[in-house]
Amino acid sequence: MDHHIYHHCLCLFSILLLFSQTCLSWSWFFSSNKEETQSNDKIFGKYKDVVSEFSMEYLNDKKGIELIKSAKSKMVDPNSCWQTAYQNLFQGCSKTLPGEELRSRLAWHLSDCFQQHTGRLPFPYCDAKSTMKICLKNLDEDAHQIYLKYFLETNSICHHLQTGAFKKQTERMVNELKTSAEFAEEKLENIEQHEELLIQNAKQVQDSLSSLDLKSQRVAKTTKNIEDRVNSALRYSESIYEQINGIAVSQVELSKSQAEMKENLEEETSLFKDSFDNLGQEVNNLRKEAVVIEKEIERVGDVMFLEMRNLQGKADEIGNMAGMSLAKQKQIFDGQTEALTSLDFLSKFQSEALEESRENLRKLVEFEHKQQEELLQRQKQLHQTHDYLVENSKLILATQKAFESKQASMFVSIDKLFTLHTSMLFESRVFIALFMYSIAIFIIYMLTSIKLAYNVRHRFYIGLCFTFLIEISILWYISTDYEQQGRMINMRL
Numbered sequence: 001m002d003h004h005i006y007h008h009c010l011c012l013f014s015i016l017l018l019f020s021q022t023c024l025s026w027s028w029f030f031s032s033n034k035e036e037t038q039s040n041d042k043i044f045g046k047y048k049d050v051v052s053e054f055s056m057e058y059l060n061d062k063k064g065i066e067l068i069k070s071a072k073s074k075m076v077d078p079n080s081c082w083q084t085a086y087q088n089l090f091q092g093c094s095k096t097l098p099g100e101e102l103r104s105r106l107a108w109h110l111s112d113c114f115q116q117h118t119g120r121l122p123f124p125y126c127d128a129k130s131t132m133k134i135c136l137k138n139l140d141e142d143a144h145q146i147y148l149k150y151f152l153e154t155n156s157i158c159h160h161l162q163t164g165a166f167k168k169q170t171e172r173m174v175n176e177l178k179t180s181a182e183f184a185e186e187k188l189e190n191i192e193q194h195e196e197l198l199i200q201n202a203k204q205v206q207d208s209l210s211s212l213d214l215k216s217q218r219v220a221k222t223t224k225n226i227e228d229r230v231n232s233a234l235r236y237s238e239s240i241y242e243q244i245n246g247i248a249v250s251q252v253e254l255s256k257s258q259a260e261m262k263e264n265l266e267e268e269t270s271l272f273k274d275s276f277d278n279l280g281q282e283v284n285n286l287r288k289e290a291v292v293i294e295k296e297i298e299r300v301g302d303v304m305f306l307e308m309r310n311l312q313g314k315a316d317e318i319g320n321m322a323g324m325s326l327a328k329q330k331q332i333f334d335g336q337t338e339a340l341t342s343l344d345f346l347s348k349f350q351s352e353a354l355e356e357s358r359e360n361l362r363k364l365v366e367f368e369h370k371q372q373e374e375l376l377q378r379q380k381q382l383h384q385t386h387d388y389l390v391e392n393s394k395l396i397l398a399t400q401k402a403f404e405s406k407q408a409s410m411f412v413s414i415d416k417l418f419t420l421h422t423s424m425l426f427e428s429r430v431f432i433a434l435f436m437y438s439i440a441i442f443i444i445y446m447l448t449s450i451k452l453a454y455n456v457r458h459r460f461y462i463g464l465c466f467t468f469l470i471e472i473s474i475l476w477y478i479s480t481d482y483e484q485q486g487r488m489i490n491m492r493l
Contacts, residue, residue: 067157081113093158103158104132107151114146170392177385184378191371198364205357212350219343226336234329426479430472437468 071089074082089106105126112123123143126135139147441464448457 065160067153068160071157081109081116085109085113089154089157090161093161101132103154104136104151107147107154108132108135110150110154111143111147114150115143166392166395170396173385173389173392177382177389180378180382180385184375184382187371187375187378191368191375194364194367194371198361198368201357201360201364205353205360208353209350212346212353215346216343216350219346223336223340223343226332229332422479426475429475433468433471433475437464440464 071082071086074080074086085106088109092102092106108123108126115122124135124138126132136144136147441461444457444460444464448454448460
């Protein structure tokens, strides 16, 4: 029973503790990320539009803006003194910065218009060829004060118009320089792509040439093998022809021997006849000898017939072999002709491929030269615009120095606010943690007020103290990390 109560109390306390910690940690992390992103957006927001297009802001000259608005309102009346005076002022100040003499004359005309508009006496006549010092001597003190007022107004309007013209011209030049740089970058990328294609085509041509070289070497080897086979076949046919000639010679010699044997037989028969006539007594013996000789002649004829038959078979075999060798020689000759035709085709294909590769290389070289010439022209234009921009940037630097001093003071104040914000955030989180842990201590006290769970109270208190110290250390580490990030951002800026 005691074990079950202790287990239930421990589960309830762990659930409450985890729920409070997760809620606080998620709320603190979300609030810190939001505040950090807002501060970073405020600091870096003005640098986002620089990449897209260059633009300059007017100086916050409220007086100049109000003077120009009042001048435009006075110019509404057609064919009035104000219209001509302000038109001359705008035309003189919008193009170039007028000199002191011209500004004095423009202020003189505006003061004269004011005198006429208010019903006072107009200014005395001032010759255009004479200087303004001579004309100003003829004015009284009130007229001189009016003239001084409009002289200051003329200076303010001219300064405002000149700053606007300078802003527009600077923006135009910077944007043109940016577009030309982007165009040059695109051209360089195109040139790199064409160079890569050229290298790939050259590699392909080299591979095709190497493959053609290998094929030609193989064809040369096959033709050499065919020539060796043809030469061996010719040698074999020559040996067969020599054997045939030897057989023919042997046949001729055999026929000569047969003819000699016939002649010998005829001579012997004639001798036998003579001996038969002369020696009648020995007829029987001669008959016996004739029978023996006839048997020998038949035996010799049979042997000669067998030899002739064997020779005829050998001659037929030699003829068949000669026919087969001739057929093989014909096949070899046909293969040699096909190899020669394939060699001609390969040589033609190789020459065509070389011509195409040369033509492609020539076109690519011409295209590269054109691109280089265009790039050089663009670079010259970029150098000219860069020089002009440098001259204008020198004028901008003077205005930027004052802005940088104000910006530095502003960043110092932002840094102070950021440190104050982090310290306040740390203190607020510490107070919230103290409040939540005091509630947890009260809940533990209420849950462990039973006698069965009283012995576990000190363990819960120790765990709460340990988690409180961990949370305070985490909050301190996060606050110091934010301070370091803010200092690094200010150092970078």
